[in-house]
């Protein structure tokens with residue numbers, strides 16, 4: 339019944355419950371009216387959110403956000419990660435209803451079900467593309483904060499994030515380390531979305547957009563290249579090809595940082611990594627998640643050395659390698 343609790347969270351974000359409570363506690367009547375819920379549903383819905391630890395209710399019956407909900411789920415806060423939850427609600431919740439079909443057929447169950455690939459499909463629709471890239475910021479923000487501390491950035495000058503989406507990672511690295519320059523590489527359709535996001539953080543003089551298709555062309559050059567949730571989208575030959583391209587684009591001594599929901603090497607305990615791999619079954623034609631040992635093996639084949647796994651935030655870990 340885990341999906342019951344999941345959908346309560348997804349709907350709460352969709353209905354804007356945590357944003358409505360930004361201005362302080364509200365009683366049942368006021369919260370129901372502000373979120374436009376039916377009289378029959380509101381009491382149970384809000385109290386379910388209390389029981390799930392997402393809202394609290396005081397002795398006077400007034401609801402407010404818990405500290406965690408306020409930090410991560412209130413759109414008025416800089417740490418808001420609700421974009422990814424909006425995307426789960428609008429896309430993945432429905433697609434996961436076809437998990438059995440995906441398990442039987444091995445075929446994607448998303449927009450690519452009728453053919454093509456997810457990213458090509460999204461690139462044709464600016465509104466859906468922006469929602470998807472904004473969603474990526476929701477999942478990348480905590481990992482970007484962790485990565486800003488987990489690498490010796492003072493030793494390097496330039497960083498380019500490959501498959502950067504809105505540019506969450508380079509923005510957070512540039513905010514934390516004022517000497518860094520570089521930017522993000524992505525399909526050309528992402529360019530205006532990246533540029534708006536970077537400009538909104540007043541970083542346009544330090545971060546630029548590098549348009550390209552990593553399946554076809556070379557990667558741009560920098561001291562450090564990052565691939566966050568990129569390799570898991572592709573089959574093994576493509577993973578290896580992307581690692582070879584990263585190796586070719588780096589100078590000797592340069593670093594590649596790959597981050598994913600890395601599965602534990604014994605493939606027994608890291609539930610998010612294994613479920614993310616099933617999510618790749620639903621979302622892509624050949625993608626799958628992998629262990630740190632798998633990644634280190636492919637990196638070493640590509641020529642990298644000094645490879646190491648570094649835990650980041652939540653389910654994410656990085657594999658860092660040197661050319």
Ligand SMILES: C[S@@+](CC[C@H](N)C(=O)[O-])C[C@H]1O[C@@H](n2cnc3c(N)ncnc32)[C@H](O)[C@@H]1O
Nearest residue numbers: 457474478501503524525550551552553566567
């Ligand atoms: C799963 S998202 C990961 C976004 C971000 N790195 C993160 O960690 O949140 C994959 C990204 O790769 C980009 N991408 C997909 N295919 C690409 C290609 N052929 N060339 C360049 N970028 C591509 C997508 O547009 C998207 O921004």
